[in-house]
Amino acid sequence: MSIFVFAESSDNQYKKSSFEAVSYAAEVAGKTGTTVTAVSIGKADNAAQLGEYGANTVISINGPAFDSFNSEIYAAAFAEVCKQGNASVAVISNTYCGKAMAGRVAVALNASLASNVVDYPDTSNGFLVKRGVFSGKAFAYVNLTSQVKVLALTPNSVEIKKNGSAAVVTSQSVAAVSSTCTVTGTNKITGKIPLTEAEVVVSAGRGMKGPENWNMVEELAEALGAATACSKPVSDMHWRPHSEHVGQTGITIKPNLYIAIGISGAIQHLAGVSSSKVIVVINKDAEAPFFKAADYGIVGDAFEVLPKLIQAAKSATAS
């Protein structure tokens, strides 16, 4: 029995969610008296650092077939090393790429699968995991009964624990499965924090009146090191890209801080953001339903509040 964790990288750098996944695996290994093997696929700098987050060993798989992400090839390679290492639990981040792999890994390992996992498992009697359901409106406890378990861990669910030291990295050659899919190009939004992984999110709704006013939203986000998000009508009207749309029919996020500006707080919107640790609502309507779901609120016109808030944020983060 051992725990395998997939360390996802992008542009040669491990993602923050990968450090969370490794920390998570280390915690579970500690509880169940086993070890953690981190698996890095494709080009990534400094695989040894995964040891600092709790990996006992690191396996690195490389080669031309692994240069760009292909869920078939990545999942097959990860499943293969899991099998060789007799993995009992495989941990993957619940990102787009991670979820694309998780299903295939579960089939290859004949495993129980839980995505959207938000907490450590309870292993006192079985293997009980907590996962988000109904787009954040509720949580479910599911018991995973197969011998092997595959978990997709939601970003920002557990703390990163850095109390190990660099691990020994073993390069392993794994034959890539053939695929009829070829990646021909990538469009990365560079210099921006991916929304699903952001610790702070500044989000705005129809109250901003038009796309030309988003410079204020972006300025506040920049001052706070935050990602930007928006409500559904805002992306429907193409004021913002759909990748920023949060809510029941958009992305579900779980940041430490969610600042909602000019968003009414409809049930479908709340669904996607209510797992945020702290919610701030800025709305000119004191009756806006969002205030009921907020920790801090300002009743005021965004066009007056935002410039002052940006100023305050800038001077606070500068000090």
Add this chain to the structure above:
Amino acid sequence: MKILVCMSVVPDTTTKITFTDNNTRFNTAGVQYIMNPYDELALTKALDIAEPAGGTATIIHVGPADSEPAIRKALSMGATDAVRINAEPLDAQFVAAQIADWAKDKAFDMILTGRESIDYNGGVVCPLIGAMLNIPSIQVITKLEVNAGTATIERDIDGGREIMTCTMPFAASAQKDLCEPRIPNMRGIMAARTKPLAVVEPVSVKTGVEYQSFELPQPKQGVRMISADAPEELIHLLRNEAKVI
């Protein structure tokens, strides 16, 4: 062109979620069920591809007879025919196994799903089906065009988009931006009444996932209001009280 579209039936997005039986079951009392919004996109795309090619778009749903109004909606949008696997959809692996088993000898050119079902949000039915049928699975696609048997696909990745080509068959899951969902017209609604809806009994599948109980998020302790004239107070609280910036 033969396309299979997987559909789930979910509580309407305005549903207030509650549980019964000591929080072990979702409370369906008074809940309106709808076709999963992402599956509307998958079906619309399937029709856009199949219709000009003289092909078919078959709807498949794993669920009880209660789901038939939602299946009729899919037929009224334009689906050629429908199949209902007569079983409670216990979890993603169960559903995917039923669909894969039914589809395995039917030579579909593509199998489309929604990005996720908005009730259990697994987002894994597409890769599960792909793996079970040993075909590629491409998640969260925002563009799909087919030319001479090869599909050009764009899909969301964290922090960007990826462009790829893929030969058929494959499985893919629909993300917003793929298309605007079709709205059934009167002719479609009339036609749907007589379109074939086959009911198939499930195959036996062992599931390794048991839902034990549910929990609602902790309610907020109440909101602390800050004057609009003093937003610096908010920054101060976020730094020193909430400690989130």
